[in-house]
Amino acid sequence: MPKHSSKKELFAWTAEVGRCLGHAHRLELIECLAQGPRPVENLAAFTGQSIANASQHLQLLRRFGCVASERRGKQIIYRLADERVLHAIAALRAIAETNVAEFRDLVRKDFLSLDDKEAVSRVELSRLIKESAVIVVDVRSNEEFAAGHLPGALNIPIAELERRLSELPKRKEIVAYCRGPYCILSFEAASRLRAHGYRVRRMQDGFPEWKAEGRKVAEGTSAH
Amino acid sequence: MPKHSSKKELFAWTAEVGRCLGHAHRLELIECLAQGPRPVENLAAFTGQSIANASQHLQLLRRFGCVASERRGKQIIYRLADERVLHAIAALRAIAETNVAEFRDLVRKDFLSLDDKEAVSRVELSRLIKESAVIVVDVRSNEEFAAGHLPGALNIPIAELERRLSELPKRKEIVAYCRGPYCILSFEAASRLRAHGYRVRRMQDGFPEWKAEGRKVAEGTSAH
């Protein structure tokens, strides 16, 4: 891909990394991988792509340093190659947030309409957890929860929310979190729990950002 | 461009921003704009693109919030829309630097071979300038220099370097800077000045990064 002067070549390689982040499917794959390492089949299912297609996207991401892979038994496990991929995406999102009208409109229409309460910062949540002042609910899938979650969090996948309301005490405030910024799950959860009379806020961003800050992370299928 | 669920749509818009940064020509345009606002014709000449082509790239960048434009007389002046575009590119570059072998090889072969001395940090340079301990040389074009430069810097475009050696005292250390990280100009300058017996180091990154940190900036054609 590179050509001409060496400076242009460096731009070309940098642009390749940019191109990796220039497709919605690939951003979605990266969001999944940010929750924890996973095999191709799983990623494909999660993002609704065909396996061959997901594989191709993953190979592009690997080629340009965004993800890495290793073989485990007969599966290939992909993982994020570099924490900074999340920083780069956060920067892109920030630009879209400020400067792309359609992005803003969508946020207002589809996210803030569900829950426009200010999100809890990770610093504050850290304190609240220490004080046992809140119930932390992880609304991601069991799988993602098992790969890593906030200490003491209760895993209630969004689909099971109404069925499992009895597990949630009405007295305590609830803090819901999910996969990352503008992951719709925590907005949904906040909206539906509030409709049932709970006091509930979302955590700022999601699990990957919590982990990236070096905060305590628990693993395994159940926090109880 | 967006479709399906609102979450996927947000990814799609974010990806559009990524796509903007996914082409070497556009990264080069952004690097130019980081030096200061400029009209299309100028940008096209600087980056070696046709005017129509540069215009198209600029329009894409504008559409997705990376640059902005305003009319001044009969020209359209483009400028960086958002400082964070530079952050995003820095993140992409960092990923390439660490994870793309070709990038590393190129740096070693074409940049570090010219000057592998550690660059001066902006913090340190700030101090050195205050103490008048160094001569600061800006090796960019007159135009870029005029749009903004380090306080007290001497502008010697790289093409005029040998011709103007008499302006540089041999006693003092020289610090050269240019357009940004891996802009080849300051590596070239360091190499050539050293060949002439000067003590010389490069500044870390370039003028846009200096300015982005809110440090003092001078304007006009001459620092003297």
Add this chain to the structure above:
DNA sequence: GACTCATTCAAGAGAATACTTGAATGATGG
């Protein structure tokens, strides 16, 4: 060593992108 399974490769159709050319626009200056 044949079989199974997850992943990758290869080839092809369709869509999107990049760049060129030449014409259109829109503000300015006589």
Add this chain to the structure above:
DNA sequence: CCATCATTCAAGTATTCTCTTGAATGAGTC
């Protein structure tokens, strides 16, 4: 208001990208 200049638009071609399909690979299992 006509001419000029900078930029944008429109159309066309070549290239690249995306996704699908079906076959190939390569590690484990029987």
